[in-house]
Amino acid sequence: MTTTRRWDPVQTLKYVLLIIGAFAVFFPPYVVFVNAFKGPDEGASPFALPASFLNFDNFATVMERANILQAFSNTFIIVAASLAGNVLLGTMVAYALGRFDFKGKNVILGAFLFATIIPTITTQVVVFSLIQSMGLYNSLSAPILLFIGADVIQIYIYLQFIRNIPYELDESGMIDGASLFRIYRSIIFPLLGPATATLVILKTINIYNELYIPFLYMPKQELVVVSTSIMRFAGNNQAQWGFICAAILIIMIPTVLLYLFLQKYIFSGVMNGAVKG
Amino acid sequence: MNNLSYSTQRKIILIGFLALPLALLALFTYYPAVRLVVQSFTDWDGISDSSRWIGFDNYKEVFVNPDLFGVFLNQIPYVIIGIIQNIIAILFAVILNSKLRGRNGFRVMLFLPFIMNAVAVAFMFQYVFDTTNGSLNALLGCLGLESLQQSWLGNESIVNFSLASIGLWRFMGYNMVIYLGAMQSIPGDMYEAAKIDGAGRFQTLWHLTLPNLTKIIQLNMFLTISGALAVFDLPFVLTKGGPAGASETFLMKTIETAFQFNNFGLASAMSVVLLIITALLLGIQNAVIGKGGDKA
Numbered sequence: 001m002t003t004t005r006r007w008d009p010v011q012t013l014k015y016v017l018l019i020i021g022a023f024a025v026f027f028p029p030y031v032v033f034v035n036a037f038k039g040p041d042e043g044a045s046p047f048a049l050p051a052s053f054l055n056f057d058n059f060a061t062v063m064e065r066a067n068i069l070q071a072f073s074n075t076f077i078i079v080a081a082s083l084a085g086n087v088l089l090g091t092m093v094a095y096a097l098g099r100f101d102f103k104g105k106n107v108i109l110g111a112f113l114f115a116t117i118i119p120t121i122t123t124q125v126v127v128f129s130l131i132q133s134m135g136l137y138n139s140l141s142a143p144i145l146l147f148i149g150a151d152v153i154q155i156y157i158y159l160q161f162i163r164n165i166p167y168e169l170d171e172s173g174m175i176d177g178a179s180l181f182r183i184y185r186s187i188i189f190p191l192l193g194p195a196t197a198t199l200v201i202l203k204t205i206n207i208y209n210e211l212y213i214p215f216l217y218m219p220k221q222e223l224v225v226v227s228t229s230i231m232r233f234a235g236n237n238q239a240q241w242g243f244i245c246a247a248i249l250i251i252m253i254p255t256v257l258l259y260l261f262l263q264k265y266i267f268s269g270v271m272n273g274a275v276k277g
Numbered sequence: 278m279n280n281l282s283y284s285t286q287r288k289i290i291l292i293g294f295l296a297l298p299l300a301l302l303a304l305f306t307y308y309p310a311v312r313l314v315v316q317s318f319t320d321w322d323g324i325s326d327s328s329r330w331i332g333f334d335n336y337k338e339v340f341v342n343p344d345l346f347g348v349f350l351n352q353i354p355y356v357i358i359g360i361i362q363n364i365i366a367i368l369f370a371v372i373l374n375s376k377l378r379g380r381n382g383f384r385v386m387l388f389l390p391f392i393m394n395a396v397a398v399a400f401m402f403q404y405v406f407d408t409t410n411g412s413l414n415a416l417l418g419c420l421g422l423e424s425l426q427q428s429w430l431g432n433e434s435i436v437n438f439s440l441a442s443i444g445l446w447r448f449m450g451y452n453m454v455i456y457l458g459a460m461q462s463i464p465g466d467m468y469e470a471a472k473i474d475g476a477g478r479f480q481t482l483w484h485l486t487l488p489n490l491t492k493i494i495q496l497n498m499f500l501t502i503s504g505a506l507a508v509f510d511l512p513f514v515l516t517k518g519g520p521a522g523a524s525e526t527f528l529m530k531t532i533e534t535a536f537q538f539n540n541f542g543l544a545s546a547m548s549v550v551l552l553i554i555t556a557l558l559l560g561i562q563n564a565v566i567g568k569g570g571d572k573a
Contacts, residue, residue, distance in 0.1 A: 010478065014372045018383045021369060024446070025386055028401045031412040035404075046404075046412040047419075089301075092294040100287060108299065115306045117559050119507055121528060122548040125535045126309035126316070129323070149301035180286040184294075209395040211510050227396040231514060234400050241404055248397045259392045263385055266392070270451065271458035 036245040058246035071229035085148035094158035161195035201269030317546035335546035358441035359501035366452035388450035433523035
């Protein structure tokens with residue numbers, strides 16, 4: 001073993017590839033970033049720096065016209081309500097199916113698992129009339145209900161996790177005279193915490209990105225979410241890149257910041273979701 | 278609840294915990310699926326109270342009319358780019374799984390696109406691909422490659438590759454993190470053993486790392502194909518299926534048939550066809566992966 005460092009071509013190649021990759025990742029956001037600060041008559045080159053990074057005109061226009069704040073608050077409400085429903089119902093089903101044996105259990109289990117393979121967007125043709133007949137068209141309840149009711153991946157994730165919680169814990173609870181509900185609430189629910197973290201991360205990303213459900217069920221102006229707000233704004237301001245770039249930037253910055261703070265949890269959530277789901 | 282016997286409690290828990298989730302499952306998954314199948318044999322327009330039973334006519338239309346089933350051809354580029362995306366992801370995962378300075382930094386950077394809002398990313402690339410002001414053409418100009426400058430979203434034979442490469446940009450890092458996770462679960466002593474046996478870097482990669490990834494590669498390949506079957510967002514936002522229908526996808530056609538042309542019967546048949554193809558694909562996937570699992 002030598003301690004002196006020799007020049008290693010493979011190591012160099014690795015860095016070259018990584019830098020190319022990083023360039024490909026940052027090239028589009030860089031262009032968006034610099035152009036968000038440019039006025040309409042500022043230079044033709046998309047790469048050039050703006051005259052001033054203190055020119056917030058585009059941002060002011062976006063805030064005024066695109067309803068961004070409303071979009072963030074609606075998105076937040078939908079994500080929070082859907083997650084609460086998913087976590088609650090998901091853990092309940094996992095407890096009932098993972099801890100008890102009863103007639104028909106396998107049928108129910110199969111029904112939940114088979115549902116995961118039906119792509120929700122294919123059934124929208126029918127679900128749309130259903131939502132309309134329930135009187136939920138053009139309300140925040142429509143996407144919330146669909147994210148809770150029509151997506152069952154959480155049940156799959158929780159069922160995988162609950163198997164690893166030893167049944168002796170339930171038994172010792174019963175010896176102490178705890179009710180089954182209490183065992184669910186004080187033992188199972190907290191121990192499913194890692195699964196809940198995985199779920200929160202995956203679902204937040206999915207719901208935040210979802211375009212079609214809000215587009216179809218909430219055309220009303222005040223019910224705009226992040227995805228539909230940028231779509232409408234870009235549609236109304238075709239090829240006005242300064243405005244569009246500012247809108248993109250406003251939408252991206254909060255999630256990028258969250259990502260930088262929570263990266264550890266996001267990586268482990270994505271990995272768990274892939275291996276378990 | 279404490280003074281009830283455990284068998285009574287059990288009944289209460291089972292009913293109380295399962296009733297609502299099962300009701301939702303029935304309402305939003307199974308009822309629509311059944312309705313979809315029934316509707317696919319009718320000429321329902323989505324509004325009238327009545328509809329006519331027309332047998333397999335809608336299904337015949339799906340397969341005979343090249344405007345409908347033929348659009349799947351537009352989705353082939355998504356499969357091709359998806360495969361490239363997985364190869365790049367494995368490459369970067371291998372690189373980041375080795376001893377390297379700045380490893381975490383690069384992982385954070387390459388994963389970054391995945392957490393950006395999908396629609397914002399779509400418009401970001403509309404700017405990249407724009408013919409006159411776009412940054413891609415400008416970049417090619419700087420590099421002296423004017424001959425490659427293109428109307429990236431306006432050229433019928435390129436548009437689907439352009440759209441699919443947006444997917445590559447967004448999801449490569451996600452795949453990479455999954456591959457990286459799978460690599461890190463390969464026991465370290467296997468690498469020790471390979472080293473003792475005198476295996477070089479590439480031998481180790483070829484005979485140890487990749488074989489251990491087979492299962493997750495298969496899984497990602499199937500996700501790529503089923504994802505390609507259900508492409509919707511990107512062409513819907515950026516091209517509306519243009520130019521001249523070149524970037525239309527089967528799902529877009531389905532939605533359009535239902536909500537623009539009010540032909541819910543035909544749209545239902547199209548949904549059922551897509552569902553069956555997806556289910557078949559999953560069946561094959563389970564068969565293949567199950568087999569692979571037996572060997573391991």
